[in-house]
Amino acid sequence: MPVDPTRAPADPTALIDDINSRIVHALGAHGPAELHAAAARTGVNVGETYAGRLWTGGVRPLVQRYPTGEAFMAALANGSPDALNAAIEVLAAVAPTAAMSFALEVMRIDLDGFTFGHNRVPFELVMRGRAEKIIKREPSTASPEILLRMLRRRTLAPGEIPQGKIADIPIAALIACVSAGELRFDQVESAGLFSEHPALREGAGLLDALRRTRWFTASDGHDGGLAQWLAHRLAAARYTPAVPALRELFTRQRRFLTTAGENLLEIGTPEALEAAASPLSLEGVPINEYDRHDRQTIAIDALLRAGASRAFDVLAPLFEEQVLRCGGIRSESAGTVLEKLTPAQVTAEPRWIERCLSAAQDRELGATARALLDQLDPGLVDEAAARAEKRKRKAAAGSTVKPPAGDLVKRYRAGEHERVWEELLALERRPPKALAAQAEAVAMETMERVRCGLEAVVERLRAEGYPFHKKARALVPPPHDALGSVQRLESLTGGRLPLSLRAFYLVVGSVDLSGSEDRFRHDPGKHGPKPKKGEIVDVAQKYPFMYLSHFDPLVVLPLEEAVAEAEMWARRERERAGMKAPLHLTISPGPSFKANPRDAQPEPVDTVRLPGPFADAELRRGRGGAVPLVGHLRGTLAWGGFPGLAGTSVRPQAALDALAQSVAPF
Template identity: 85%
Template sequence: MPVDPESAHVDPTSLIDDVNSRIVQALSAHDPAELHAAAACTGVNVGETYAGRLWTGGVCPLVRRYPTGEAFTAALTNGSPDALSAAVEVLAAVAPAAAMSFALEVMRIDLDGFTFGHNRVPFELVMRGRAEKIIKRDLCSAPPEILLDMLRRRSLAPGEIPKSKIADIPVAALIACVSAGELRFDQAESAGLFSEHPALRDGAGLLNALLKTRLFSTVDGHDGGLAQWLAHRLAETRYTPAVPALRELFTRQRRFLTTAGESLLEIGTPEALEAAASPLSLEGVPINEYDRHDRQTIAIDALLRASPSRAFDVLAPLFEERVLRSGDNRSESAGTVLEKLTPAQAAAEPRWIERSLMAAQDRELGATARALLDQLDPGIVDQAAARVKKRKRKAAARSTVKPPAGCLIERYRAGEHERVWEELAALDRRPPKALAVQAEGVAMETMERVRCGLEAVVETLRAEAYPFHKKARALVPPPLDALRSVKRLERLTGGGRLPLSLRAFYLVVGSVDLSGSEDRFRHDPKKHGPKPKRNEIVDVPEKYPFMYLSHFDPLVVLPLEEAVAEAERWAHEERERVGMNAPLDLTISPGPSFKANPRDAQPEPVDTVRLPGPFADVELHRGRGGTVPFVEHLRGCLAWGGFPGLAGTNIRPQAALDALAQSVAPF
């Protein structure tokens, strides 16, 4: 009797009883001895004992529980659940076609949402599993709806379905199950299951399937692997009508942005590249930080592929000096542009070569820019370099910067400290000799004041028992051969004289190291009350706060001999490896954790200056980000007693800092 699918939703009890009775009837047509022999061959285990229609105890082989054919048939007559579940297996041995028919009937009985009494549990847990095993022996005979049901129940893996049967499963039904969360496929499983489906062999079918996933509906589900596979297949077929759907995934679905973006790049039509480049803006991609970099990388790549000239017009502002110095997202975007820029694209738009030549001297972009230039025709690079030099000469000729007025050293001593250094910073690398002599005098005068201020700072710290990491290195005057070492450093860097500020520091001050060795700063609420309010300064007069000052960015300028040693290593190794005139990023100071407690320091960025540098004052690149002129850095450090990090806390020895400031001459 065929199963009525409409009645399956009402009460499957009668259907189950009907299937069981017909299985018993089919088995009764065979000799009990034949059935017993078949049962011995199945290797099926059943409950060792049972009471009524419930099994108890462990399990044992079917032939041991029912030692004769008559005992087995009697158990069937009594409705033993173990015997009934094994009956289908035994029937498969003596009548395979009949067993398959019964197994399919069992699978068609809908048990979803139906609650049995405890005596019906074996049917769901055992008989359905037995039926699935019989069907899996001959999947080619199973109808598509049974295969789909077994997939949903996780009793059949996608790779187990015969390729000849995949075409019989409606793709809409498969995608509906996936979108509803009943099925989950990764990309490999999706490829194995769907690649042979006739409905997904062309772009129209693939796009239709993608639009039916949960990504384009209100239904939540788990079709990530399927959507990714569909996107890759659409890219392989170059199906241009899929561009709007892929753009939707790229711009709105964070999880699939990489797949969708790469698919748009692979399709490669102007519309596809425009869609991939759509999120780009000079301020960075306007999305959350989690996926900003991946989406921005694809957008920049698409813009460069579409038109190197248009890409230059859009992206060139990222390479402006003020942007690169900011260290924000736009500076990071400039690095991405150089990484994605190919030699062919650069050759197609010579302005990219000129921009790469300028970026080759940048601290962050230099290595990437030089690697790109090495791949280009040297003749084209030389022509671009000549154009860059010509523009620089014209810009210098048009410069309206006037030379400083009056005697610089007299103005400096009269109190125009910052103004004089601003005017010096505006000078080019080779000012008139008389002006250069005055500038050198200002630099030497400045560093004399810095040295006196540092002497007062170190004396105060020693009196307060500050735990120097190495007392002997707190303030070390220049060595007797300092001038010779400075000239050695200048020869190694190949840029003429060092910037005046750094040169004068080495010749007048020497080196300073205020790093300490305490674990961490502690605020004791018992002594100083609760945590102060914002902008409220809490003066800590006791000596113990000096123990923790090393956690507030102590001033460190490494000795001249270490600078020379680093330059020698660079001259012998780095320059040969890069193959071009690369600048030297000279280490001036270690990172914050080293200065706080060198014994437990972690690897971190250091403070550096780029050599060769400008004429007057060199930019200090802080390892934590940002740049500051070297003289301004020293000015800020001494304003806070050698610990500029105190500016960020309102619990500090303010009285001691005020007293110290009186002994530090302005510079």
């Protein structure tokens, strides 16, 4: 008979004892032989006695512990823990309906927050587990509250809940279970349970459920998978009232950014695209914001989908020549634009073609831009190229840059070093012959001074025991056939080298100030006074020149390597069809290679684009901006060949001053 809740004590122990006694009474209605056969069918294992929190005496099958039905009933009469532990399962084997009734009563008893005495644990907690096993065989008989409780305890899988019972479980309770980690959510285990729930068959219900997740109200919780599933369902249903909620997740939840952004793109309404484009920043975002690339990618994609013309008005500044030359975050965003642009969008807004033509000559964006141009109507590309050339000629005709005046060589020798080079930078690709001859003489004079400065720097570094990576390559004069190699390089690249680079190859040759800590570690005595036994040495102070290799030492690779790279580039260009790509000639490896080649990491190198300007080559420094080669050499030698020292306050100042004093102005 059921327990009267009006007289039920607060202590659940008494309730379970009452149920236990009634189970024993129900078992007494069956014969000993029937009980023995039922005990064998259960397959239950029990312990002998229970002391504290441990079963003692070993664990074995119930039918072996009590070889006869009489022995089992006698143990029940004496209150044996192991017999009581198995009683409800034995009853389920002989009277399933009665056992189910008792199991449901056990599950209705609230055990949350109740602490049992040690010797009572098996009666209450183990009986709860036995009751759950019985209910699990026929869950349709249990109430939604009991099924939810079993879900939370993970004794019932989502797929085991009868479909007719799913609708009776409040959706808020299911979401709370997932948020607390009591119910795991993934497509295999729980998606079916939520898919069948009637509250989630319409967009309004899905949106309400999304707002109930912890991911929507906080930044943690176990319901991230559920929130993503709800957002995908909202996007698949094109439920436009969900746009504000998805926008909030897209802009506020970093871990949810990609999912929410893609959902907004999938909904695709003007409001959704505007929400997805809202974080766009042409100026870039802080470099430590790890999601900036994903955020920019989704925003750019949304802007392009909203309209090619409007997207051009917003994104065109990313393709300005100065931006492409300097690289960085804005250049990365320009690359994203090219990746997302479709031929249909470019055709709808022809101004995009001109931007692709300018990007086609860029080292990092060129391949993507040329691939896009190859998919367009050649006539449209030719028309855009003609428009761009016409504007360029018009701008050149209106230029107010004054040509160099006076004898450039005399002015340079008189000390106008920087002023003369500024005027040379303004020269056209093909200046008058007399002016070109003066410019070439200035370039040769400049590199003579660079060579003298480098000789002094290398001599001082050798005297101080600087650990060169390859001492023989520190400063190598031009080969005897340098002029022929330069002309070969020019024939491969289709134009005369910039005067500064040409003069460097013909006058200086190559330089390599990169270092190697390994050589220093093997024998520090070669790089300064050998420390005495037991002496505590301040390495940075005692061996200051060893650390210079970490500060971007000057490297200009040999001419023969430049020719070999150009020959490989020329073969590749002959093999490929379509627009010709410029050669980005490698001048110097990356900083980590120059610091310690053995432990170098993959990184961008320093390059010069050929063909290039007439006077001074533009040196593209890794992922950074482009700088004039002469200006780079001037700044580098001002820091003794290690320009990275400019960015640190911890430097061997005495050593640096000694190196810098060795260099004459140029």
